[in-house]
Amino acid sequence: MRHTLKQFLEDAKIVIHEAIIPTVWRMVFYAPQIAGAARPGQFVNVQKTGGQTFLRRPFGIVDADTAAGTVTIIYRVVGVGTREMAGMQCGDIISVEGPLGKGTFTTAPGRVLLAGGGVGLAPLIFLAKQLKDPIVLVAGKTASETFWTTFFESYAHTLYVTTDDGSRGQKGFAVQALPVILRENQIDRISVCGPTVMMRTIADTAASYGIACEVSMEKRMACGIGVCLGCTFEGKRSGKRYKVCSDGPVFPAREVF
């Protein structure tokens, strides 16, 4: 879905900052303009002012509370930037640019399957909140990486879990759970966010069942607003040049795989 949405730059006060597991953090900050405009699938570009990094870091929006004026992100500590972020305290100010991305998740009515792996599950939480009783598939390497289910419990009609090692839910990759999910539920469309191989295999399966599928892409980007052209790709069907940051990050799967 495309919207002409306004973008903002806000100095946001952190109101909640907690480690969900030692390497994955949840941050809630007060950014009322961004909260008021955010739609599922969009992201924010954040920066700790005076930190060691030069560029902002993009994170999918997990929740936007219009009444409270807050925006939630969940991030994994992987490098210098996220390590610095993890050291920030409640009350600290973080610079936030957003909401970014004009290609957002489809929120039209229907029975929707949300499939995600790892930190790719983060933006699907926002989508789950806006849909009516979605079916949710949480995929992780191992049981400790499936804590995401707690964020979906109040929104999901049914939750499915896969782990690579079988320590929770069905053993195997996300795509291997699809036949069962599609047999047990009448699915109208699938929204996916996760590692590329997961998105591709699910998109292929969706196509073979004739089910519409959209994927949320991730690519290295510098600006987040469509000017640096670091994150472009060519649409598989249309041949059109897309920018992941501003035309996406959500695209019809048939344009990506």
Place this chain on the structure above:
Amino acid sequence: MKQERIAVEFAGISMKTPVMGASGTFGFGIEYSDFLDIDTIGAIISKGITPLPRAGNDGVRVAETPSGMLNCIGLENPGVDAFKRDILPQLSRHDTPLIVNISAGTAEEYGELASKLNVDGVAALEVNISCPNVKEGGIVFGTRPEAAADVTRHVKDASHKPVIVKLSPNVTDITVMAKAVEAAGADAISLINTLTGMAVDIHTWKPLLGNITGGLSGPAVKPVALRMVWQTARAVQIPVLGVGGIASWQDAVEFMLAGASAVAVGAYNFVNPKAVAEIAAGMDQYCEEKGIGHISDIIGKIND
């Protein structure tokens, strides 16, 4: 704010401020309209435009480095015809000068491209002879004075617009290049384009960039850019547009003291999308506090 104090004329173009958005970091200006009033900035310098559409390079195209970033976009752009058809009309609503950055494979193609841009809505051309990320054209012209002069002559012959030639810092003596394009008729010089660099992933042992090498920009290059602007401004009579790592009004003032008649903000736009406006406001405040009548009064006034 007393805006007249920072209004300038650069290469014959009237600008409300001496601060522009640099090519490749400012899109076509309209992308920034949520963050600043683009009618109040100095000028928009477009993404590099080529005769035909270009998809750019494969693989990872941007990487963060200390105080800056590398890029190897490879001049992705829709080509001059689509630019004129689809983008230029959108910009006509604004009354900020649009400087179109151009790149081509031969001196003749530069000339043909320039002639296609003799249209309303284009205030000037910035001739890119310094892109480090494409095989033909680009830096081949930027490192050889005769080739740079040849391109400049072809563009000058074809164009009715002021011609600004953007120099590469990847040369031994920047003043040789500057003098060559001045002699060939350039109306102004902009510098610097990016410095060639690279980065390696120590876990995968692979280069961070798909193209292996790329162009370094951001505050990391500022001292190099400043030095080259200083050298160039002393070597030529035509005005110099200072570009390279500008991230604050203090940086912009340094460039003007070193001899730049105007400045452009590059990679820092990615960090602060309001930078072009905020830096101009800071320069105005600086004039106020220092009792400087007009920002142009400080050009080249370094006590060296």
